Amino acid sequence: MRFEGRIPRDDVNVSRNSMxxxxxxxxxxxxxxxxxxxxxxxxxxxxxxxxxxxxxEARWFRGxxxxxxxxxxxxxxxxxxxxxxxxxxxxxxxxxxxxGVMPAEAPNALALPGGGILVTTGLLDRVRSxxxxxxxxxxxxxxxxxxxxxxxxxxxAALGLIFAALAAGGASxxxxxxxxxxxxxxxxxxxxxxADTFGLxxxxxxxxxxxxxxxxxxxxxxxxxSVAANVSSWVxxxxxxxxxxxxISVEASARGWPTVGxxxxxPPDWAPPPRE
Amino acid sequence: xxxxxxxxxxxxxxxxxxxxxxxxxTAVESRHYRSLRxxxxxxxxxxxxxxxxxxxxxxxxxxxxxxxxxxxxxxxFKRFLAGLRLLVGGRIRSYETLLDRARREAILRLxxxxxxxxxxxxxxLRMEAMRLNRTLGAEGGTAGVEILAYGTALKLEKRGAV
Amino acid sequence: xxxxxxxxxxxxxxxxxxxxxxxxxxxxxxxxRDIMASLKNIVGGELKGYTELLQEARQEAVERxxxxxxxxxxxxxxxxxxxxxxxxxxxxxLFAYGTAVKVE
Numbered sequence: 001m002r003f004e005g006r007i008p009r010d011d012v013n014v015s016r017n018s019m020x021x022x023x024x025x026x027x028x029x030x031x032x033x034x035x036x037x038x039x040x041x042x043x044x045x046x047x048x049x050x051x052x053x054x055x056x057e058a059r060w061f062r063g064x065x066x067x068x069x070x071x072x073x074x075x076x077x078x079x080x081x082x083x084x085x086x087x088x089x090x091x092x093x094x095x096x097x098x099x100g101v102m103p104a105e106a107p108n109a110l111a112l113p114g115g116g117i118l119v120t121t122g123l124l125d126r127v128r129s130x131x132x133x134x135x136x137x138x139x140x141x142x143x144x145x146x147x148x149x150x151x152x153x154x155x156x157a158a159l160g161l162i163f164a165a166l167a168a169g170g171a172s173x174x175x176x177x178x179x180x181x182x183x184x185x186x187x188x189x190x191x192x193x194x195a196d197t198f199g200l201x202x203x204x205x206x207x208x209x210x211x212x213x214x215x216x217x218x219x220x221x222x223x224x225x226s227v228a229a230n231v232s233s234w235v236x237x238x239x240x241x242x243x244x245x246x247x248i249s250v251e252a253s254a255r256g257w258p259t260v261g262x263x264x265x266x267p268p269d270w271a272p273p274p275r276e
Numbered sequence: 277x278x279x280x281x282x283x284x285x286x287x288x289x290x291x292x293x294x295x296x297x298x299x300x301x302t303a304v305e306s307r308h309y310r311s312l313r314x315x316x317x318x319x320x321x322x323x324x325x326x327x328x329x330x331x332x333x334x335x336x337x338x339x340x341x342x343x344x345x346x347x348x349x350x351x352x353f354k355r356f357l358a359g360l361r362l363l364v365g366g367r368i369r370s371y372e373t374l375l376d377r378a379r380r381e382a383i384l385r386l387x388x389x390x391x392x393x394x395x396x397x398x399x400x401l402r403m404e405a406m407r408l409n410r411t412l413g414a415e416g417g418t419a420g421v422e423i424l425a426y427g428t429a430l431k432l433e434k435r436g437a438v
Numbered sequence: 439x440x441x442x443x444x445x446x447x448x449x450x451x452x453x454x455x456x457x458x459x460x461x462x463x464x465x466x467x468x469x470x471r472d473i474m475a476s477l478k479n480i481v482g483g484e485l486k487g488y489t490e491l492l493q494e495a496r497q498e499a500v501e502r503x504x505x506x507x508x509x510x511x512x513x514x515x516x517x518x519x520x521x522x523x524x525x526x527x528x529x530x531x532l533f534a535y536g537t538a539v540k541v542e
């Protein structure tokens with residue numbers, strides 16, 4: 001046996017492709033698939049939302065609305081009364097609304113499937129007139145009017161499932177998640193604006209003017225937002241307050257609702273429950 | 277307007293990192309390949325085989341176990357590409373160059389080790405590979421791959437037919 | 439090209455040998471196979487998708503090794519060995535190596 005040192009060709013175990021080209025192709029391909037999936041999912045959710053009648057929804061989710069928390073808070077009853085008055089101004093309201101109070105610092109309000117509305121103690125602490133509270137409740141009623149809560153729930157559930165499946169498959173790419181997060185936020189902002197308009201209409205019907213609505217946003221910290229706050233507003237689900245104030249003024253003048261008027265004060269015993 | 281700045285930053289920053297990883301990684305890779313080719317050319321007269329026994333013509337005066345090993349790390353761009361590939365399946369080209377370099381480097385180090393010990397050939401070459409995991413970071417991903425090449429190096433009385 | 443994992447090609451003698459030749463390929467499975475595998479993990483049985491995948495990958499690694507051997511002018515590869523390693527979760531490297539020889 002003779003040895004002869006020969007060097008084999010060294011290009012068999014590697015593929016001479018441009019990696020940048022391959023990266024571009026893969027990213028584009030995957031992005032297209034994700035976009036198509038998102039469109040399908042959103043379309044399916046829209047169909048469900050459109051064909052699910054409100055009274056069926058109210059029946060299905062009655063269980064959630066029935067356990068309204070915060071019964072210890074003395075502000076719950078006047079809030080419920082206000083809510084009932086506003087809901088009466090909505091022609092064709094199919095829900096029976098119940099409000100509940102959540103203990104939380106930040107002012108917030110949530111719409112739950114079936115007709116439940118949750119407000120935080122932070123919100124109740126911060127409102128300075130009945131008009132402001134009416135606007136917030138009216139805004140939530142607007143969400144029910146447009147079935148936003150169902151849409152959001154459906155979209156998040158479906159997309160969450162898809163991404164969980166992808167993640168389980170071992171892919172550690174976060175691109176699809178970021179892209180979908182962005183598109184979700186922009187839908188939410190449109191929904192919020194429409195809910196604002198509806199709430200404004202209810203307030204105008206109840207009080208004859210929309211003075212309190214702007215007042216509420218003036219009180220929130222990011223009303224006079226700095227650039228930094230504006231930057232992070234894109235990924236917050238609610239549009240930043242300065243934008244919303246402007247939108248409200250525009251809408252009010254377009255519909256002929258006066259923006260000044262006497263504010264109805266809150267009930268005299270409006271205070272959080274005493275701490276034990 | 278500020279929205280678009282946020283979008284640009286959130287997508288642009290990882291993209292810039294990827295580009296950097298690609299450029300630097302490709303440069304490192306080219307340099308390594310040049311070194312590999314030069315050393316393979318220089319050592320081509322040194323036999324490395326997978327025979328379990330030496331050719332009968334060789335007169336063996338000594339033998340010892342020799343090894344050559346290397347740990348190669350996966351750069352950000354390669355990991356990103358592999359992550360995309362894992363969704364669609366197929367050949368992961370970015371890892372192929374990595375492993376090719378690692379194996380060739382390990383065998384070269386084996387040859388150099390045997391030569392440094394005064395041996396003239398290596399028989400019964402075997403190779404092992406092991407994945408090293410990252411301890412930092414969210415996912416327990418791969419930090420690098422270790423390739424080990426080992427065999428029996430022979431000291432020959434006269435290089436005979438070699 | 440003759441392949442064997444014995445010392446010599448049975449029945450033939452080796453005239454020259456040229457050194458080690460290698461062939462390797464790195465393959466990833468795709469999402470579809472993964473989902474099927476997860477389902478099979480519940481009921482058990484052969485993962486046909488994976489079997490096929492690895493067979494194809496092994497075939498490709500061997501073909502690459504043969505290409506290297508051809509480039510040095512060999513007509514057989516002896517003492518062929520296989521090694522499979524997991525590079526990252528979901529991807530495996532198939533590696534084949536042997537000594538390129540000329541037999542008669």
